[in-house]
Structures are given as C-alpha cells and as structure tokens.
Amino acid sequence: DAMVIQNPRYQVTQFGKPVTLSCSQTLNHNVMYWYQQKSSQAPKLLFHYYDKDFNNEADTPDNFQSRRPNTSFCFLDIRSPGLGDAAMYLCATSRISGEQFFGPGTRLTVL
Amino acid sequence: SQQGEEDPQALSIQEGENATMNCSYKTSINNLQWYRQNSGRGLVHLILIRSNEREKHSGRLRVTLDTSKKSSSLLITASRAADTASYFCATDAGGGQNFVFGPGTRLSVLP
Numbered sequence: 001d002a003m004v005i006q007n008p009r010y011q012v013t014q015f016g017k018p019v020t021l022s023c024s025q026t027l028n029h030n031v032m033y034w035y036q037q038k039s040s041q042a043p044k045l046l047f048h049y050y051d052k053d054f055n056n057e058a059d060t061p062d063n064f065q066s067r068r069p070n071t072s073f074c075f076l077d078i079r080s081p082g083l084g085d086a087a088m089y090l091c092a093t094s095r096i097s098g099e100q101f102f103g104p105g106t107r108l109t110v111l
Numbered sequence: 112s113q114q115g116e117e118d119p120q121a122l123s124i125q126e127g128e129n130a131t132m133n134c135s136y137k138t139s140i141n142n143l144q145w146y147r148q149n150s151g152r153g154l155v156h157l158i159l160i161r162s163n164e165r166e167k168h169s170g171r172l173r174v175t176l177d178t179s180k181k182s183s184s185l186l187i188t189a190s191r192a193a194d195t196a197s198y199f200c201a202t203d204a205g206g207g208q209n210f211v212f213g214p215g216t217r218l219s220v221l222p
C-alpha cells in the first residue's frame with residue numbers, strides 16, 4: 001500500500017545530542033512537509049520541500065535542518081535538541097495544492 | 112498570527128447527534144482542508160474544499176466554505192463513538208504550500 005513511513009516511531013535523545021528523524025513515501029508526491037506538534041496543540045509547519053526547493057518557515061529555529069536526497073526520502077535534523085523540542089514530529093506529503101498524507105509521527109523525548 | 116482558528120475548542124455530544132465545528136481564517140486561500148487526529152496518531156485527511164466551492168459532502172461529512180466571511184464549517188451527522196478525535200482545519204495562506212493549522216476542536220461522542 002502506498003504510504004508515508006516515519007522512523008523511528010519513538011526517539012529518546014539527550015539534551016544537546018544531535019538527532020535525525022526520517023520519512024519516506026511511496027506516493028511519488030513532489031511536496032514533503034515536516035510539522036512539529038506539541039501536546040494538545042495544532043501541528044506547526046517547520047518547512048517543506050517542493051521537489052528539491054526548500055522552503056523554511058520564518059519562525060523555524062536554526063536548530064532544525066532538513067535534507068531531501070531524493071523524491072522518496074526526507075530527513076529532519078535537530079542539531080542540539082533542547083527540552084523544548086520534545087514533541088511529536090509529523091511528516092506529510094502531497095501533490096501541489098492537494099490533500100496531505102501524514103505519517104504516524106515520531107515522538108521525540110529529550111532527557 | 113494564526114491563519115486558522117476553530118470553535119468550539121471542545122465539544123461533547125451523544126451518539127447519534129450531529130456535531131458542527133467552525134473554522135475562521137484571516138487571509139485569502141486557494142483551498143481549505145479538514146483533518147482528523149486520533150490521540151497520539153498522525154492526521155487523516157477528511158475533505159479539501161477549494162476557494163471557488165461552497166459545499167462538499169463525503170459520507171456523513173459536510174463542509175461549507177464562505178470566502179466572504181473567511182469561514183468554514185464541518186458537520187458530522189449521526190455521530191458515532193468512533194468519531195471521537197480532534198478535528199483541525201488547515202489553510203494554504205494565500206496559495207503556497209505553507210499550510211497553517213487551526214488549534215482544533217476536540218470532539219467527544221458519548222455512547
């Protein structure tokens with residue numbers, strides 16, 4: 001089945017220790033998104049790729065970086081996680097201006 | 112500033128009743144989307160309505176869009192306990208891929 005896969009589902013890291021979250025898709029969508037969602041809040045867009053074009057939201061901290069080596073994969077790198085970065089990280093894909101398909105999310109814990 | 116805002120923040124109804132959730136936004140849009148999220152899970156797309164559409168149906172769901180009032184509503188008819196979830200609207204904030212989610216409505220359907 002075509003889908004959006006996120007690995008790992010749960011990630012524990014230490015304060016300041018870099019961490020990478022991964023997302024892959026089999027939908028061949030040209031847009032991929034990363035969202036941060038904290039408890040009882042709405043998802044907040046961090047950045048998105050339209051093909052290889054990277055689009056960073058103005059208020060996304062520099063601590064967050066992303067890579068998209070090919071159509072299928074996209075990575076979220078958190079260079080120095082702080083306690084405030086503990087959240088669910090959601091990856092989504094879409095065709096341009098279309099509905100978004102979300103992965104199950106990666107829950108990040110920062111100790 | 113938040114693009115989309117929902118009301119009510121929380122809604123509790125009996126099984127079989129209808130549930131109505133509203134979303135307001137601030138800038139022009141190309142489309143507005145509604146999503147459902149079960150606790151701790153990824154988001155599931157429900158309906159996408161384009162700016163030139165006024166109403167769309169999907170099963171027990173009915174979405175309306177009033178671009179003059181910058182508002183949308185989601186109606187779930189004949190609710191079921193399985194409809195218990197958070198419901199979010201998302202707008203494309205002027206036609207790009209920079210989607211902004213509203214704070215969501217937490218719906219509880221009591222058996």
